[in-house]
Amino acid sequence: MARFWRSTDLDSMLRLTGLLAVALIAVPAFAQGSFPETNDSLFAPLDLPTPNQYRSADGRPGPSYWQQRNDYDIAVALDPATHTVSGTVRLTYTNNSPHDLEYVWMHLEQNLFAMDSRGALRTPPDSRWRGSFPAGGYQLGDVTVNGDPVTPVVTDTRMRLDLPELLESGGDRIEVEVGYSFVIPEYGADRMGRLATERGVVYELAQWYPRIAVYDDVNGWNTMPYLGQGEFYLGYGDFELAITVPSSMTVVSTGELLNPDEVYTDQQLERLEAARQSDDRVYIIRPEEVGTPASKPSRLIRAEDLEGLASGSPQSTTTWHYRAENVRDVAWAASEAFILDAANAAVVLEDGSTNNVLSMAAYPHEGIGTPDNPGWEEATRFTRASILANSHWYPYPYPVAISVAGVVGGMEYPMLHFSGVNARFMSLFGVIDHELGHNWFPMIVGSDERRYAWMDEGFNSYLNTFANREFYDRNPDPTIAGYGQSDSARVIRLTEGPAAADFMRQPWSADQPITTYPDRIRRPALGWLAYRKPAKGLMMLREQIVGPERMDAAITGYIERWAYKHPQPADFFRTVEDVTGEDLDWFWRGWFYGTGRFDQALAALEVADGTATATVENRGEVILPTQVEFRFSDGTTEVASIPAEAYFSTDTVAARVALEGRTLVSARLDPSGDLPDDDLSNNMRDM
Numbered sequence: 155m156a157r158f159w160r161s162t163d164l165d166s167m168l169r170l171t172g173l174l175a176v177a178l179i180a181v182p183a184f185a186q187g188s189f190p191e192t193n194d195s196l197f198a199p200l201d202l203p204t205p206n207q208y209r210s211a212d213g214r215p216g217p218s219y220w221q222q223r224n225d226y227d228i229a230v231a232l233d234p235a236t237h238t239v240s241g242t243v244r245l246t247y248t249n250n251s252p253h254d255l256e257y258v259w260m261h262l263e264q265n266l267f268a269m270d271s272r273g274a275l276r277t278p279p280d281s282r283w284r285g286s287f288p289a290g291g292y293q294l295g296d297v298t299v300n301g302d303p304v305t306p307v308v309t310d311t312r313m314r315l316d317l318p319e320l321l322e323s324g325g326d327r328i329e330v331e332v333g334y335s336f337v338i339p340e341y342g343a344d345r346m347g348r349l350a351t352e353r354g355v356v357y358e359l360a361q362w363y364p365r366i367a368v369y370d371d372v373n374g375w376n377t378m379p380y381l382g383q384g385e386f387y388l389g390y391g392d393f394e395l396a397i398t399v400p401s402s403m404t405v406v407s408t409g410e411l412l413n414p415d416e417v418y419t420d421q422q423l424e425r426l427e428a429a430r431q432s433d434d435r436v437y438i439i440r441p442e443e444v445g446t447p448a449s450k451p452s453r454l455i456r457a458e459d460l461e462g463l464a465s466g467s468p469q470s471t472t473t474w475h476y477r478a479e480n481v482r483d484v485a486w487a488a489s490e491a492f493i494l495d496a497a498n499a500a501v502v503l504e505d506g507s508t509n510n511v512l513s514m515a516a517y518p519h520e521g522i523g524t525p526d527n528p529g530w531e532e533a534t535r536f537t538r539a540s541i542l543a544n545s546h547w548y549p550y551p552y553p554v555a556i557s558v559a560g561v562v563g564g565m566e567y568p569m570l571h572f573s574g575v576n577a578r579f580m581s582l583f584g585v586i587d588h589e590l591g592h593n594w595f596p597m598i599v600g601s602d603e604r605r606y607a608w609m610d611e612g613f614n615s616y617l618n619t620f621a622n623r624e625f626y627d628r629n630p631d632p633t634i635a636g637y638g639q640s641d642s643a644r645v646i647r648l649t650e651g652p653a654a655a656d657f658m659r660q661p662w663s664a665d666q667p668i669t670t671y672p673d674r675i676r677r678p679a680l681g682w683l684a685y686r687k688p689a690k691g692l693m694m695l696r697e698q699i700v701g702p703e704r705m706d707a708a709i710t711g712y713i714e715r716w717a718y719k720h721p722q723p724a725d726f727f728r729t730v731e732d733v734t735g736e737d738l739d740w741f742w743r744g745w746f747y748g749t750g751r752f753d754q755a756l757a758a759l760e761v762a763d764g765t766a767t768a769t770v771e772n773r774g775e776v777i778l779p780t781q782v783e784f785r786f787s788d789g790t791t792e793v794a795s796i797p798a799e800a801y802f803s804t805d806t807v808a809a810r811v812a813l814e815g816r817t818l819v820s821a822r823l824d825p826s827g828d829l830p831d832d833d834l835s836n837n838m839r840d841m
Contacts, residue, residue, distance in 0.1 A: 294306065
């Protein structure tokens with residue numbers, strides 16, 4: 155189904171697939187009859203949760219796997235005069251668990267922005283996750299369950315509703331209705347907020363409705379509070395949205411717009427249809443049309459509405475209706491300042507049919523770049539490229555993919571993301587690709603971000619590597635002198651070992667593993683532990699340990715097994731081992747659960763009896779396979795591979811190649827430079 159990437163370097167490809175024809179023997183370098191210390195603890199079975207009927211030993215969902223269903227009907231209105239959202243959320247909650255429930259828990263993430271919230275009290279004022287202000291937090295109205303009033307028990311960013319009647323197992327349902335309002339923070343923890351521009355405010359709405367917590371087979375109710383740094387764990391369902399805004403505004407949202415004839419002009423509808431047939435950008439609202447009568451249907455808008463909101467005069471309103479199916483969340487944006495353009499991305503589905511994805515960008519004039527440094531006018535092209543590239547792993551299933559420019563630096567939601575208005579060209583492509591890549595992790599594969607940031611940020615960063623290689627190699631960057639076609643040097647390669655080693659040497663990365671809960675990760679270490687280190691681990695699995703073919707199949711298999719479900723770390727580890735056929739407990743322990751260094755040294759190099767022998771010592775706490783490159787006086791080289799299993803019973807291994815009449819000059823470890831070796835000074839020896 156998927157198209158997989160191959161190394162362009164023939165030697166690398168042969169080495170990775172084990173087909174390099176060299177005469178080598180890798181053997182433990184200890185004398186016969188001696189008994190060295192073993193690495194039993196490093197290679198011992200990993201203590202994962204015991205498989206059961208819900209989660210199988212091979213990493214698949216078990217035969218009795220279950221999850222709850224959450225269907226929402228939300229009607230809200232935006233009042234730009236007070237920057238307030240108010241409305242009602244109606245939740246139909248289906249209990250598919252084997253347990254009867256006496257109460258339900260809901261998240262109230264807007265309460266993070268109350269001055270006395272737990273998150274506000276622990277967040278420094280210069281933090282990315284800041285945003286509290288005196289009017290912050292939800293104001294709740296009436297709360298009912300099946301029409302009966304209930305008194306919510308609110309604790310910080312959580313709300314418990316005690317049910318009038320037991321919610322029985324096996325498919326029983328309740329309907330919860332909550333009235334609410336909140337003032338939109340100017341800067342909402344870099345995940346939502348508002349940006350004042352010359353032509354109007356850009357509102358980016360997320361965490362904008364009270365929503366049900368996940369009840370699962372592992373932790374029961376998942377009620378960890380929203381503190382800012384840790385993201386979200388959400389269930390799946392269908393959403394019906396009615397978003398009422400001043401008629402001068404344009405709305406974009408997760409889901410399919412149900413009433414385009416009511417909110418667009420006839421000309422805009424024609425342009426929209428043209429965009430659905432075009433690989434290139436088509437303007438729906440042109441830059442020169444923003445704020446003019448041409449931008450809105452005359453039947454909806456009065457002349458005084460175009461004078462802006464500053465006058466404070468009453469405005470006519472328009473309701474935009476959306477439907478999103480089988481998603482875990484919805485987000486939206488609204489502004490009178492939006493330029494809107496779109497194109498088609500034709501994604502081939504598993505059955506051979508095509509999903510024509512409407513790829514859109516919404517941005518104010520402040521997002522437009524220059525000929526030498528393009529900006530958001532290229533965002534639709536970048537959006538389309540990202541969707542097509544990432545669909546190699548699993549076809550993009552949604553009807554739209556939307557990039558929105560505003561105050562948020564970069565944050566993902568199903569079908570839509572918010573990114574910084576000042577991002578330009580390749581940096582803009584990078585953030586668009588990263589945020590859209592999150593549609594695979596955690597939107598399709600619904601992992602628990604509040605506990606395991608690496609299962610979405612790290613996996614997504616891994617996918618980004620391939621999308622970046624493909625895009626950068628095809629698109630020269632005009633801002634960089636000498637940057638040309640097929641030059642992937644500009645790509646930040648996660649396969650570069652020295653860069654990873656530099657991160658591992660930092661004091662803030664020394665004593666926290668990848669599996670640390672994100673709210674407990676030290677500020678400087680989040681990028682390393684949640685993004686780079688797990689992505690680097692996956693890349694090493696692909697390039698150095700199991701090879702591209704098996705690793706690509708494992709990633710695709712993991713997505714297919716857990717699409718629209720809730721995997722745990724053990725489900726991922728077991729899936730990779732099942733698909734690749736490898737026991738990788740030693741790797742998960744060292745790289746994901748451990749904090750040790752990787753340091754291999756070329757301890758000795760000698761020639762005897764027509765054979766060159768390199769003695770390699772593993773001096774760190776992490777074990778990885780490596781390669782020894784022997785260089786000869788005639789300019790030739792041969793590479794001997796040393797598998798991780800060579801270190802079962804020793805830290806010292808000898809790799810040998812036949813001289814075949816050649817004169818050995820030198821040898822070095824890891825000729826590709828991809829491994830994160832902590833000390834490169836001991837990786838090479840001359841004869």
